[in-house]
Amino acid sequence: MSPPPAASASPIAAAAPVESFRTARGGPDSGGLVVEEDRAELRYEDGMYVAHQRRRVLNTGIEPVTRYLMRISVDRFPGDQERSARLYRSNPLRWEELQLSAHCGDEQMSWQVKTGWDALKEVWLLFENNQGRFPLYPGESALIEYSYRVGEEKWGPWFQRAVRVPTSFLSVVLDFPAEVDPVVWGMETSMTADAFSFRTAIARADAADRRVFTWSTSKPPPHARYRLEWNFRAGATSRNPAGRTVPRPSEQMAATGIVQVGDPMLHQPARSFGLPAEAEDARRVVAELSSTMERVSALHTFGKGIGIAAPQIGINRAAAIVRSADGDILTLLNPRVIESAPESDEQYEGCLTFFDVRGIVPRSLELHVEHTDISGRRHITVYRQGLARLVAHEIDHLHGHLYTDRMRPGTAPIPVEQYRGTGSAWTYHP
Template sequence: MTTGTTSTTEPGGPDAEVNVFAVELERWRDVRGFSRAALAKAMGYDRSYVSKVLSGAERPSETFAGHAEAALQAGGALRSAFRDFEANRPAKARPVVGPVADTAAGMGGLVVDHDDATLRYEDGAYRLSQRRHLVNQGTEPITRYLIRISVDRYPGDPERSNQLYSENPLSWDEIDLHAWHGRGRANPMDWTAHHDRDAFKEVWLLFSGAHGHFPLYPGESCWIEYEYTVTETHWGNWFQRAVRLPTRTLSVCLDFPAELGASVWGLHTSMTAQAAPFATAIGRDDTGDRHIFSWSCEDPPLHARYRLEWDFRGRAARTAGASPSKVMASLGIVQDTDPALRQVARRFDLPTEAEDARRVVTELNSAAERVAQAHTFGKGMGVAAPQIGIDRAVAIVRTPDGEAITLFNPTIIESGGEVDEQYEGCLSFFDVRGRVPRPHVIHVEHADIDGQTKITVFERGVARLVAHEVDHLNGKLYTDRMRDGVEPIPVEQYRGTGSTWKY
């Protein structure tokens, strides 16, 4: 997606009077003693974007103004300045956006100027409020907009999810969908179901309602908003935004009760199996009895997926001084008493099962993020699908230098070099560490997401990490590899936490 430039005014230029928001924002930044970098961090925005708003090179959004108000505690002054700015600013040339690809029928030429979602949790249910500022850059009027409601209580485990929704399907009564057109929910929108499945709904929001028809004509823009509810019986601890139309700004707000002690993180995924943490930090604002988490990005690429996940730590059965194994169990790691760890994992049929494979990898990365927040891994770490209760042959490894390795259907076909013995730990029985002999070099045959077979050579510490995870997929634990007569030691006696492998 390419964008043109938008004409703007400088705060101190001849048209400064129309950019009252930039002037007011700069004043409150100075009052509170925030640097531009500190303000950006407090708001959960990229520093360069905040700087552009301050200089007048970027037009602020209503959501941006709200985040600025919360960060600077301006007593409503910034929201008021934004309203004045919107009311008085002259019409601007709209950004020129490149060709639209892969849009739903009836939405060609549609561009999303701002996509803003707020997910609020209360009394066992999630309520999503979704606002979008749409621009019709096509040649035909737009009379409907397709939305998707897709839930998954057990992402990464499709069999378990299918069973849940076949026995207890998501219903229209539970969703309680409402939609509006225009600022301030001016006009209710009619809607009609497009697809109705147990865990998946697609809906056409119609640009019509009790106030007649209001198509979005070429060159025009409008706000639409819709809300729906899903109980936690149907919705897991995750929320994903998939970029299906050219989008300028994407923002998300998660609103949780403070008593739940929510911890939030984000993963950016694409059509490949790879996942990476968000490039910008997730902001947090503790207001009264609520914890508000906010995140945004500019010009997200088409087909990108931004996934926020959370853990309600205040609800978890953790106490001060809990053993390492109990901590790992509370983070969703299957423990060694579970017979599932002694089974050979089912291989993927790739690329046929590529979508299932991506879902499992997303869950593995989510588990790795949770675990990494609870413990320091100087030697790197890995998680195999059976360790999170999924009977599939895939594992991820994060090396000490930050490399992410994903292995589908891995098999060690050759080993060589010296054999050394070093301590290993396992998330599935993390109270102990054991000395395990492993070769310095292993050759691993594995598949990629497209089903192509490849052979990768791993050495030394990374070879040890990979071999440990391959063992998990074959129903083996590192204790099976230890020499006769050698027993694991309590973690309290282990002195290698946080250190790297020794070679």
């Protein structure tokens, strides 16, 4: 049973094409649900993404379960919220195009609308249809299956799975045409907002004209988010015929979602998070930052490390991530420098927001930084040398400053073609 189209409202800031699943009796969430198997498949063909979900659930509670909350959230342009918002205002996600269908075993499930925003749809999947009701009683398990479709003009290049209830097994299959030459990677975001690459590899299998990627995990922790992303490399610059103009570094960064110099957001102080109340928002922003870092890292070698602040991906919040030259990942929420050493040095820096040049910048060799974790606790961490420089650069972004604001009077950045330090670490003397 399909509901009538819902009235459109303002879009939310979705992290990705996201789907999450929760359960309730008739109102409040039930605490007795266990997901024994969660298997998601996403197939792309002829400009259409078709998602199919199979989930076996067990009611370990003391009351019957009569409905499940299913959520679909999309973001076509990750890292550019304004562009996504404009898209969904003019062309919102519509119920009729989703072609949502759901079954519990052999029974078709009816459904009711909970939320019908431009980029977010939520429905209650009901354990009933026009033939009767079939609640999930305590001790019983059931196989829930449902599917929907979204055109590529509204679906972003990623698929996220969110763990809302205890889950024993989770898997995702991405099925693409081989001709688009897909490449897939994955990021995990934990309850603490830390983001890192998948702990296990994504398997790839080629069959006929399809390329299939499979990833799974057992006993994922509560509140974890697993996001698979992809890029269709067919037609990419690296595969263009010889003689075609190669994009400038700044153009390559813009293509990954990095806001470029001239955007007013780069000169506005970022808004702090109220933690732990805004923990979900913080996790979402960190996940977007980590995803962007993966895309950027595929284009350039960062021998000195790399950092990205939320304003650089179009989000005016006080969050940044830094990857050191050794590969360690730092997550900074509401950071501020409370003390800096008088000793300093000058080194060349680059910035993803104007990556065609490099500039020599004086920085303190040691910073004491106060920052907040996802639970709201404050910490003070000391950073030194290259890590201090990376952290200072990102904190500057959160205060609306670029490294050019720190350069000595009379100096100017040099074209990247004249810079000789690409791919190498900064040098420090003992």
